[in-house]
Amino acid sequence: MKWPPADAAAAPGLIWGLQRRLLVLLLLTIALIGAVSVVFHFQSAGAVALLKDQRLLRLVPLLADSVVVMNAAESNPALQDEPAASADRVEEPALALLLAPPVEEFLQEHKGMSAFGVFDAQGSQLLGEDWLPTLLPTTDDAEFLSVVEGGVTYRVVAQRMRSTAGELIVMLADGSDAQQHWASSVFTRVLLPNLVLFAVAAGLVAWVVARALRPLIDLNQAVEGRSPRDLSPISAESAPAEVQPLVASLNRLFGLVNAQTEAQRRFVADAAHQLRTPLAGLQSQVEAWAQAARSMGGGDLLSLRADQVLRLRDATRRTSQLANQLLALSRVDAMGGDEQAVQQVDLAELCENILGLFLDAASSKQMDLGLEIEPAQTLGHAWLLRELLINLVDNAVKYTPPGGRITLRCGRAHSPTGPQVWIEVEDDGPGIPASERLRVLQRFYRVPGTAGEGNGLGLAIVDEIARVHGTHLHLDSGAQGRGLRVRMALDAIAH
Known part of the structure; x- marks a missing residue:
């Protein structure tokens, strides 16, 4: 006795289609922002790496100038107290490192993440860290390479320089290069935060979109759950401003259809009702004629007239039944739902x-x-x-x-x-x-x-x-x- 039937409460496919499209578009926007962030981070790392390379290039000459030549007495103060007779002995020069302030500041600033090395022209190491590779530049131009030591990727610059100690190959290594660590840091600094943001945003966007489309879903269910004969206006109070013109158009359409349906029902009911009374009187008269024709019997002319009266009776019965059925059908239609x-x-x-x-x-x-x-x-x-x-x-x-x-x-x-x-x-x-x-x-x-x-x-x-x-x-x-x-x-x- 209730309307609608059980299958009328189907899922609103059109609304869900709109919701899916909104979710996809918003989440694609978030994903695009994340991709742009990754590219921007990589470009920023490249810019920082370029600045660090330029700094290393500026520090290499200063590192070469920091290498000075000292005689044995200067390098070993204990020899200064020996007798003068020893002055006749040949003193061999020794190399010492008097770091220039910018080089010393760089090494202190990146302590544990930086290194230096000094090699002679043939590649023999004179000063610095032992793990640095032997690199013999063929020209006076600086050469860069990457070296992994202790799990740290170092950006190493090597350049052949001429100094007071002769021709040297100096190296300076920086383990804080942003571009060298980009692949490992991009996950923790960019991808992971963006993935968390994406997951949180997806949940929030889904909730917000569902809340925003709730009036549309309610409107769809209100229309879907109606009886085909329920043409009463739809309430537009809870509908968004963008949907209210649609609701108003639907209500106008319902009004027109309802008026036309009511006019049709009234016409059928009035016509059937108006036909019932004369048809009932006509049928009663024809029934009386038919009964009289049967009782009289007689010749062919009378039999012919009796047959005509009987056919007229049958036609009157059918017409009367049709009027009653039309009236009943009209009343059933009017009571639908x-x-x-x-x-x-x-x-x-x-x-x-x-x-x-x-x-x-x-x-x-x-x-x-x-x-x-x-x-x-x-x-x-x-x-x-x-x-x-x-x-x-x-x-x-x-x-x-x-x-x-x-x-x-x-x-x-x-x-x-x-x-x-x-x-x-x-x-x-x-x-x-x-x-x-x-x-x-x-x-x-x-x-x-x-x-x-x-x-x-x-x-x-x-x-x-x-x-x-x-x-x-x-x-x-x-x-x-x-x-x-x-x-x-x-x-x-x-x-």
Whole structure:
């Protein structure tokens, strides 16, 4: 009895598609910013490395000038106290290192991350760290190389210089070069922070986007969960300003469709209502003529007139039935999705009342119209359920051959969703082929080759009534594969 059906609460694909696009675009923007940061960091490391290379180049000449030549006495003060006789001895020169202030400041500033070396022209080391490589520049230009020592990558410059101590090869190493350590530092300084930022931003962006799109999702669910007949305006109070024009357009469209639908319903209802009274009077007159024509008997002329009156009677009956069905269909359409005016309905009592309406029609065709009922109560529109049974029994009486069998049933059953009640009409007439059972529920559709007169509205009305009650019809073959059985299940209530 509730609308919408269970499958109407489907995921709003359009909204989620928009949310995914926003997430992808925002996260791609964050990723692009991270990539630009990596490139910028690399360029900054290159600029710093260039400055450090230039500093090393400036310090190399100062390191060469720091190498001085001293005689033995100057290099060893103990020899200064020896007797003068020893002055006749040949003194061998010695090299000493008197660091220039800029070189000393560099070594102190990068203590543990810097080194120097002094080599003679042939590559023999005179001063400095032993791990420095032997590099013999062929020109006076400085040469750079990278050396790994103790897990530290050093930027080493070597240059052949001429000094007071002769031709020397001096080396200066710097282990704090940003570009040499870029590959290892970029992860801790750039990639790792950006990855953390990306993860945090992804969560925040997903939350913010979901919050921002919540009004759209609510609007989508409000429209998705509506009955097709619910054309009331949508509230635009909670909708964002950008969506309010869309809501206003939808409301205008709903208003136009609702006005057109109401006009159509009023026309059908008024037309059917206006036709009922004159058709009822006409039918009563024709019924009287038909009965009089039968009772008079007589010649061919009278028989011809009697046949014409009978055909007129049948046409009047069909027209009157059509007007009643159109009126019923209009009322069912108007009540679609309306949960008001429901009441407790005793299906057993309803079946008994309907049976009494068709006893005469069934007897005239020598039919066995039976009743198999048990206590069954539900909530629904009593007059609609009555109209449903009238249409089902009327169809069974109309299309079942004389001498046939029709049974009206109701009962209780259990289902996975809870206790249910059901009503059923079964006959042993020609039935409906399985391939046609869906099509016969369409309005004004009749199975090709069907005998008798009809408007194709009976089962359409029954199906519409079932929809109003939140259920559907089951069409199947009757007993022993003959005829037609139509069943409808409803929610049960305690009795």
